Amino acid sequence: MRARILSPGRVRVLVTAAVLTAVAGTGVELGARQQAASGQSTQANQGVVLKGRAPVSTEVLKVTLPKPRRATLPNGLDLMVLEDHRLPQVSFQIVIPGAGGYYDPPDRVGLSSIVAALMREGTTSRSSAEISEALETMAASVNVGAGASSGEATVSGSSLVESFGETFALAADVLLHPTFPDEEIARYRQRTQAQLVQLRTNPNFLASERFDHVIYGDHPGGRTFTTPETLAAVTRDLLVQTHKARFVPDHAIVAVAGDTTLEQVRALVEKALAGWTSAGTPEPATTDPAPMGPAHVHFVARPNSVQSNFIVGTQAISRTSPDYPVLEVMNAVIGGGPTGRLFTILREAKGYTYGAYSGLSAGKFRGDWQANTDVRTEVTEPALRDLLFEISRMRDELVPEQEFADKKRALIASFALSLESPASVLNRALTLWTYGLPADYWDTYPARIDAVTREQVQAAAKRYLDPARLQIVVVGDPVKAGPVLGTFGDVITYDTNGNRTGGGVDR
């Protein structure tokens, strides 16, 4: 519910709705995700009927996002402060491009995640336990994260306003003076090995891991998690060197939102990060992944599964592509949210699934578009057929006018909700900073979405959702689900450890 501090490296827009929450995992709480529909769906078998009797305001509230104040320090560090005095709290992010897993050597996938996790486990002046105790006594937080495929690492934190100075100073200590104690490395290794084992029991992880590999090949955009090899090979020296070389201020930013001012932040940063000197490193670059191989069905055999998990998708565009708004609208129509066609058909009309969505993932390099759902094993074949049919319908037909207008209005009108959360407004500003988008990008966003035409969306679907480029990933029971997949293409099979076990000739 609450806006999350997004890592701006690869921002997933129109997030595919998550499945059950962690709370639901305990069996206590169940979310309904009661959501569906499309404009043309007055036909009975479509699952949604619009009677049109509810009092709807036809206006869309014009929303102008507040803009953060900016400054640049002599060491190259940018500052961005969104002053918001509604509540006595502050949140911040120090974003460090070049320090994410994208830049890990191919035989050390996940190294950055280990560096990030261990930075909090001890500094030259504080032990791991002292850091945790100091922060948590103030009800403050500091975390360091670096995704396996993301370009940047982020030191993030938040606190009540009275503890902001102390919290930021702790974050700076963690950023500048980590010691990577051997004892903590050993502990981290053991915990993470257990996590790696657990991950392989999770069907969503298995599906994403396979999909990312199929879409990105050996490109770092396809990295999902630290590998056992990296975990085994990591040493204190390697962590120290990696931290020193890559956690540099040259291209970094400190972004703050909350009950403070640019002047206060500047003074804090100048004091706490005084020792963070420019390294003279060039701006970290990215490249697009190589074009994918031919389309296949990739089947991960997971014995005892009672559902089949699907991800169907392809390489798409980068965040700065001129096609971005067109694909945003296209995605909204297919399944980028609960009123999409996938949900309407697969859940509300057919009852195959609890949810079916699609999402566009676009960052500095060419990203992907994907549709996903999970269905009971018995309907694996018809559900996959229906899912593929909805994708083909985007290529073959113009979206009906009312449905198209509804989707565009939803994208624009939802802006108002983000005004409640300073962190969410700040994240929109960080997106502009990350991708070098113009300062008035969000001001002109409604006009840009409004200008997208049905013909553009159909043309984009024909280009990007070409069946010859659509990869199909299925995780499910080998006895009941596996055999029906042959009708959808050449099947390559894998086990839950990620090993290829059969099928295919050219990969």
Place this chain on the structure above:
Amino acid sequence: MLRTFRWFASAATVAAGVTAVVLAQAPRVTFSDTRLDNGLRVIIAEDHSAPVFAVAVNYNVGSRDERQGRTGFAHLFEHMMFKGSEQVGPGEHFTLIFNNGGSMNGTTNKDRTLYYEVLPSNQLDLALFLEADRMWSLEITRENLDNQRNAVQEERRLGVDNQPYGHTSEVLDELAYDTFAYEHSVIGSMADLDAATVDDVKAFFRTYYAPNNAVLAIVGDVDTADTLAKVKHYFDRIKRQPAPPEVDMSEPAQTAERRRTLEDPLARLTRIDMAYKVPPGRSPDSEALTVLANILSSGRSSRLYEHVVREKQLASNVSAFKGESRGPGLFQFVGSLLPGKDVAALEQAIEAEIARVQNEPVADWEMEKARNSARRSFISGLGSSLNRAVLLSQYALFYDDPGRINTQADRIAAVTAADVQRVAKQYLVPSRRTVVITVPKAGGAGGGE
């Protein structure tokens, strides 16, 4: 006249004795609290900090109200609330909310069923109309029921049957509780979901979805008087119904530890779940138990993390928590065993931490941590109109005290170290305990150990 919620930090500040830091004064939520003639309780909290409002409708019905043979029904019914009413077609409710830039959902637990929406402030009529229409009338067809039965059964497969440890919490509740109300799971059994009929849906609607069995909270960029007038306009015609039957929440005293081992074909590592019976949420001991959970398990400075995860390296994670519960509650521990370690050693390590809190003093900083955590969570929560609407409606429904939103942090702050020690001694004892150990089953997707 009702006052507007003060959204800005008050100019008044208080000095904290120990650290001499000036603490920000938390704002208070000001609200109106009205009962319509038909019994609907209406709470309105006005503030104009963002052009947004939230509506929460909290019905006094959860899985605890279900009867034998109809487990999962309250939640299945919740899905039916989106399948159409007199003026609203199936699926139209959420279509209209999303198409107009809003968000919404429904959610069911043992104690209540909650529906909510957040919308831009020009759509107040839409939200009230939609909620009123489905409280007034529900259009129930066999076809729609079958459709949502399928969706809910997929929800069960997704969250329970296809997940490692998916059955563990069901088994734990069945073992720990003796009374049907809390003994069975919210999602229910496949067989009971299959058995639900259209007549069940109609009867449930009549009994539980009455205005006198619900709380409506509206929070955000609205005018209080205008909103109350609109609420009356849309909801006044809905008829009051006889009060639903009282739920049997009696729970016989447990006299000895209960224990079971469960084989899980989808798991790869062993997990231990321990639950201790504790009193209902309105008990004066609730806040001390909340502080106890914080000390044991909140963050990396917590005792379980520091000693069991980091020092002894027995588990990748151990948590302790106590959910909000109207009836007899459970104080729970969950520990994920590291490969090659002994689950008995993990259990002993958790018990050692329980013994330590029972027998040794709690540190001042741990108490301060719990106090600040509650204050921070209150202040952060104020940033969301939805969060305020949910809490106001829930505190009204559970404790007849919506103002608890403003006092909860103070109640936590009033807990002493001696209270924490006392509740640990009183409740975390073997005779109140249920233990479920989930072990990987050889030959499953997990591949055994």
